[in-house]
Amino acid sequence: MSSEACRISLEQFEGPLDLLLYLIRRDELDIREVRVAEVAGQYLAYIRAAVELDLDVASEYLVMAATLASIKSRALLPSRNLAPEEDPERTLMRQLVLYRAFREVAAELRESEEVWRNAFPAPGERERWASDAPPRAEPGSVSLLDLLRALDELSTPSEGPVQRYRRPELTISECVGMISARLRHGRGISLGDLLGPGSDRRLLVAFFVTILELSRQGLVRFTQRAPFGELLLEREEAWSESSRTLLTPLTFSPVGEG
């Protein structure tokens, strides 16, 4: 394993064919005459080094390694007459020549890209790049991919049927009124009794927020007869009928319109 090969990582290659072309060019071999067995050794050493270095070697490289090993071993055997299309060496060399042509064309295209991506069209066209421009759907511009994507979104289960309805607003002040009607002086009341049977979640949340607010203002306190027992809500000394007016400026609405 040469030190040079070690210094080069597989990442700079676009796959096994790219690596093979690199090795052929490095050894100044003619692609039309090179024997695969000559480069196979180099290739295998390269892959082995990469595996030893614990690099992530993509499966394509390993498949090529197996192909090369097979071609190399076949070269050692007495020759069998194969039809050209069955000869794995010829197939591989043709593949290399074709890939090399595409690689060269791609390099030319990249040069054109560098020129034309620096040509900026007139203002109207530039709006397409505006970050807030909605995507356009012109005839012919919607592809099968867009449809597949839309279908995919449709088939994703939603969170159930959506029904819109208006909820009545419930203000903290209204809740204070309801609570004060049930909160007698000197008697604790459990939260369950306070809410009453059949109260919905909306009322529960509204009452909870209201009780927190009353407690923050020092108008109510919680008591407990025993550890972990039921919480009872009681009026504080500060409670008076004026507490309702205290709270009046609060227009906080715990539940908005649905």
Next chain:
Amino acid sequence: MLDVTARAIEGLLFAADRPLSIEEICDLTGSGADTVTQAIGRIRASLEDEGHAMILQEAAGTWRMVSDPAIGATVAQLYEERRPGRLSRAAVETLAVIAYNQPCTRAAIEAIRGVNCDSAVKSLLERSLIRICGRQETPGRPLTYSTTEGFLNYFGLDDIDHLPRRREIEELIGSEGAADGADLFSS
């Protein structure tokens, strides 16, 4: 000083939000195709002679007015954040294979490049340089891909026939196809 027709066409090409075809320009100006083509020639010459920063680009049989790539670095600063980056080598190679073989399946691309090209195909689709054009009626009915007009614009190509080294590649594919067609292009 340009004549009336040429000035009208220059205005159209400046203000258009897409490349305009000769037919469209004919419709919009009420002139014939020859008149329009000659006028475009005069606009080009006038821009060039006076050393303007705007040039006319022909791609995919359409015309548009763009700023000269030579001053691209300066103009690009306006769009630094929004402008997509250059394509990766893998993406351009994949694009080249599709361009010369369209319509073309993923398997055919991979047979030529020798590597998986899922992410390259995905990014090309996202940038609208290729599109899905159908399915091949072979087992598995794989999707086939072809290049778009955006591809021609992006690389400043007049049409698919103007791809670099087209004949040479076609001959290579031809000999390949004769010997190995089943594997490479029909799979």
